[in-house]
Amino acid sequence: MKYDLIIIGAGPAGYVAAIRAGQLGMKTVLIEKKEIGGMCLNWGCIPTKTLIESAKFYSRIKSAEQMGTDGIDLSKVSFNWAHAKKRSSKIVGKLTGGVSFLLKKNGVEVIRGEARITSPETVSVENRLLEAKNIFIGTGSYPAPLDIHLPAGKLVQVEHLLGMDHIPQKIVLVGHGPVTIELAQFFRLIDREVTVVSPVEDILPGVDEYLRKYVLKKLKNQGIRVIENSRITSAGEDQLHVNDIDIQYDMVLNCSWRNGIAPPSDIDLGRDAHGFIPVNEFLETRVPGVFAIGDVNGLSYLAHAASSQGIFAVNHVQGIRGSMDLSQCPVNIYTDPEISQIGLTEKEIQAKGIDYRTGEFPMSANGKAQAEGNDEGMIRILSGKKFGEVLGVQIIAANATDLIAEAAAFMSVEGTVYDVARTMHAHPTISEVFLEAGMDAADRAIHK
DSSP states (O other), rough: EEEEEEEEOOOOHHHHHHHHHHTTTOOOOEEEEOOOHHHHHHSSHHHHHHHHHHHHHHHTTGGGGGGGOOOOGGGOOOOOOHHHHHHHHHHHHHHHHHHHHHHHHTTOOOEEEEOOOEEETTEEEEEEEEEEEEEOOOOOEEEESSSSSSTTEEEEEGGGGOOOOOOOSSSEEOOOOOHHHHHHHHHHHHTTTTEEEOOOOOOSSTSOOOHHHHHOOOOOOTTOOOOOOOEEEEEOOOOOEEEEEEESSSSEEEEOOEEEEOOOOOOOOOOOTTTTOOOOTTOOSTTTTEEOGGGGGGOOOOOHHHHHHHHHHHHHHHOOOOOOOOOGOOOEEOOOEEEEEEEEHHHHHHTOOOOEEEEEGGGGGGGHHHTOOOOOOEEEEEEEETTTBBBEHHHHHEEHHHHHHHHHHHHHOOOOOHHTTTTOOOOOOHHHHHHHHHHHTTOSSOOO
């Protein structure tokens, strides 16, 4: 069977690319061996964020009296894991069903099965040979295996978290990066004992040092133990040995940094030591006509970056030229409060020798944040001193992952802090912090 485009993997990169290709009239086939939506919709982004919101709600109930609500007996309040899982699964079902509908609506054929690339223009799946001028690989990534033997039943992969009947009391997370921090906080919010063992010293690589220090302080204040630059050296039935520290545990959750997953292939895609497939500026592999989009190319682990890559690659093969700047990709961490950043970090700006200034504004001075009882955090806008161009933005706030979109909009049009300062923001809103930080950077601060 001949197609215009074969896409392997139905995650945020693959299914978005397929829908875009269908919109452009391309005869497209999408191959998936597991579930439509990939890791993000089925056991990553959506399920974990749903669980985190349930945990935040549970935690917030404990301060109901402060918000003017009486009559809640906190001794009877507990976190119901079964109900939280059910809610998460219901949301996942709605979203994956919606994606399947959109694929059908845009004329995308979906084949369930494991694909094998047999040549630069052919793929075999379920005893069928498919042919296309272009092949997209969007097979994603998976946490690297731990190099330690644990007793049976003690090691859990994030993929299998929702399949657990109950959550034990003492949990050790091994890994680093946003997922590790998010899940560590989730378990602590539902009253578990939590330890994080990070194999590296920088537990949040690529994140501004200001944010990293805040996160570590926050985790410590919440009673989460973080052991950086360490590994589990031995494990017993109920005790782990990390360096010279003994840790009591019931479960180890593998949150290791991920390795690329590539489909079986009869052509050499040049995968690196971590399984990622190198690509050029157009996301094309060393094999002409074969593209790698999303996690599998190692350029970013973010779902929204994967989707943008999918659209970009489809546009490229259709002759719609453009460029992709992943330095303007928002980085979101769904902690409590949330953390977001975009653009250059302060250290990167300093390394480039750019003369810059910092505009800041605390959430505690924002009226709506105080009204909501979510006044922890602040915003920082890093800008060039000479022209005022926005170089980077960092936010700590209850809804930082939504607020960062405004920063992305300003940066996408090369906006300056003067543009930010003269943009009218509604009052009272959380987004007013942008106005205040912009005015601070432009030496026009009103409420500071």
